[in-house]
Amino acid sequence: MTDLVHLLVDQPLPGVSRLTLNRPEKRNALNNQLRGELLAMLEQNDRDEAVRVTILRGAGPAFCAGYDLSADNRQGQPYHTAGGLGQWPRHVVDGWFRIWDLAKPVIAQVHGWCLAGGSELATACDLVYVADDARIGYPPVRLRSPPDMQFHPWTMGMRQAMESMLTGDALSGQEAAARGWANRAHPADALDAEVLAVAGRVAQLPIELAAINKRSVHRAMEIMGLRAAIRAGTELQALAFQTPASQAYMGRFRRDGESVSALLSERDAAFGDYREGGG
Numbered sequence: 001m002t003d004l005v006h007l008l009v010d011q012p013l014p015g016v017s018r019l020t021l022n023r024p025e026k027r028n029a030l031n032n033q034l035r036g037e038l039l040a041m042l043e044q045n046d047r048d049e050a051v052r053v054t055i056l057r058g059a060g061p062a063f064c065a066g067y068d069l070s071a072d073n074r075q076g077q078p079y080h081t082a083g084g085l086g087q088w089p090r091h092v093v094d095g096w097f098r099i100w101d102l103a104k105p106v107i108a109q110v111h112g113w114c115l116a117g118g119s120e121l122a123t124a125c126d127l128v129y130v131a132d133d134a135r136i137g138y139p140p141v142r143l144r145s146p147p148d149m150q151f152h153p154w155t156m157g158m159r160q161a162m163e164s165m166l167t168g169d170a171l172s173g174q175e176a177a178a179r180g181w182a183n184r185a186h187p188a189d190a191l192d193a194e195v196l197a198v199a200g201r202v203a204q205l206p207i208e209l210a211a212i213n214k215r216s217v218h219r220a221m222e223i224m225g226l227r228a229a230i231r232a233g234t235e236l237q238a239l240a241f242q243t244p245a246s247q248a249y250m251g252r253f254r255r256d257g258e259s260v261s262a263l264l265s266e267r268d269a270a271f272g273d274y275r276e277g278g279g
Helices: 034-049 085-102 117-124 154-158 159-169 173-178 188-202 207-223 226-240 244-253 262-268
Strands: 007-014 018-022 055-058 107-112 112-115 127-131 135-137 184-186
Touching: 007 034, 007 135, 007 188, 007 207, 034 055, 055 154, 055 188, 085 117, 085 226, 085 262, 107 117, 107 188, 112 117, 112 184, 117 173, 127 173, 127 188, 135 173, 154 159, 173 184, 173 226, 244 262
Parallel strands: 018 055, 055 107, 107 127, 112 135, 127 184
Antiparallel strands: 007 018
16 A cells, blocks of 8 residues: 555564554544554455555554544544444444454554554554553543444443443553453563564464464454444444533534644543643
8 A cells, every 4th residue: 555644664684564553643543544544454454465464553742532523533534334323333333343353363552542443453453562651541431422433341241331431530551451351461661672572472383373363362252242242332422412411521622723632631620630630
């Protein structure tokens, strides 16, 4: 794929492709162009016999701060999703399941902020390794809605999922690994090397066997209801968007003169975290 605008591609090891989200000035916020480039490259890697595993990471101080709320994400969506109420959550979940359904493994390498849609992107990957001091959270539950992709009960269990949904608080990388969202946490300055070591080991497996091994885990999760539950979650998000609190808050994003930064700060001020406290 040529003419990439928001994605860097390199091959740090034989059989290993590394994709770097490259909007550091926006904390790698996901607009439609970045999502389109990312999914196209992942699908290209899935067809490339020279690639056995893909690493996904972010440039700059963050992995991904979530969806780009300053963009009109209704325009230029990179693939079709049926319209009507709930089109947006169904659309992005379609994309995350495109990663889930790839034959070849994808590894998320998470540092800095990993918020909202960024946490959904990482969760869609097969393995997740995080910096100790990464911050993983879903703050939109405070004034907007539950997640587009409700992964929390599946990766962390009911109690931690409930706490995340009722507070919007972030987890550190160490907490995320301890609670099952990530495989392991490492010091930030060792994360590159640790992820490359795992990728090198994964790349030793025959491609066809790795695909079957990956699918065996996913099929077990799907028999327990993961795919149906996440699909149902998109309808709950659509319902949440109709609540007075959500409509009042989100309506202000579309008014001239109200900055996204100010609105996010307003959301988190009472909690004293994210951009209002760094925690």
